[in-house]
Amino acid sequence: MIWKIFLFLLISFVSVAGIAFPIVENPQAWYEFPNIPGLEENAKIIFFHVPTAWLTLIAFLMSTVFSFKYLRNKNLDDDAKAYASAQLGMIFCILATVTGAVWAKFAWGAFWSWDPRQTSIFALLLIYGALFALRSSIESEEKRATLSSVYSMIAFVTVPFFIFIMPRIMKGLHPGSADDTGAGPVINFQMNPSMLLIFILSLIGFTILYLWMWQVSYKSIIFRDKLYKHLIRG
């Protein structure tokens, strides 16, 4: 219970601080953010866009880890965990796409411009969609679990191409592209310590939120399956 209150306070603080703290030329007080040339007020969406994109990947990673566990142990609970994680990953993927598109509209001038990063988040969206399409097409529980586990592992090995390789060889607008002089998406953002602190708090808060949602989700799937089996047996 304590950590739920802690999570509530953390997320509230991050949301309020991320939106309300002013952006000034020369930050003096602890609650002031620096003005980043080219981003200005748009920079604030980083506290919400990056965690969703990060969780899209973490959810997919967890889904693949539990798919792997399922293939080793053939325990349907692991499949429920993988499925629950994939569901959450899909939600965060949509959120990352939408927040990214909104940011792109104000920073680059268009909602969608097939930047390598946009292509990769779109590919992740397609992978999640294909996974659910595959799951819904199979009746038998074991078969569905096995085939979707295999598919998510095959899909997972293509993810490094999208996340790490394509954006670095193709020219793009997103930080971390081939023609970007900075080291990566975040490092060259010229954040000051307070901005960085809230950014990291936001990442931590959203990750805990994901873990909690995931736990609730897979428990409910496992209970539902048990209930169905109980009802069928009579």
Added chain:
Amino acid sequence: MILTKPYALFKKDFHSELRTRYAINSLAMFIIVAISVILFAVGQEKISEGLAGGLFWVVIFFTAMSGLARAFVSEEERGTSLTLQLIAAPSTVFSGKLVFNLILVFCMNTIIALLYAALFESFVIKNFSLFIFAFVIGNIGLAVSSTIIAAIIAKAGAKGTLYPVLSFPILLPLILTSVQLTLFALDGISIEDAKFELAIVVSYDVIMLTVSYMLFDFIWKD
């Protein structure tokens, strides 16, 4: 020998294909239909090199999606997959099907490339060795990925519509890079300048091949 069993399996597929000629006929017709649709859509417009290279891979992708699922779906349809499970190891079955699909992909894509060279004025390859290199490694990746997805589809029982849906995200890194490489070949860029893209496609082939052999056991065994 290690290769005799996959070869026997391939020979079985080859003979049953020659008997019905289902895959060959339908693939040939599909290529003609797809290219004529593109030609009608283009009409009298003069299309650029970039567009020709992209349209080349559109036809390749959809032709592969229409024909390559046959390898495993036909076994399920004829009810012969259980027999195959009894007489051969999973990796042997996968090798046999992969060789069959590789040959199918190479034949079909060579025909598509020849037709493109004949029908599109802007499809003129300036760096031929780069094109051949990219073509060969791209085809290997296409065959490997579509064979493993075909195995999933055959077991899932949903034959037609799910195949492109599942294959597209897996094939996307390969297609994006291959389109880029085709553009390089049409532009006459040297192999030296395209080595990053070539390395991506080669690593894609290696990764997909390894993962396919590791995971095929789980798909194949009921």
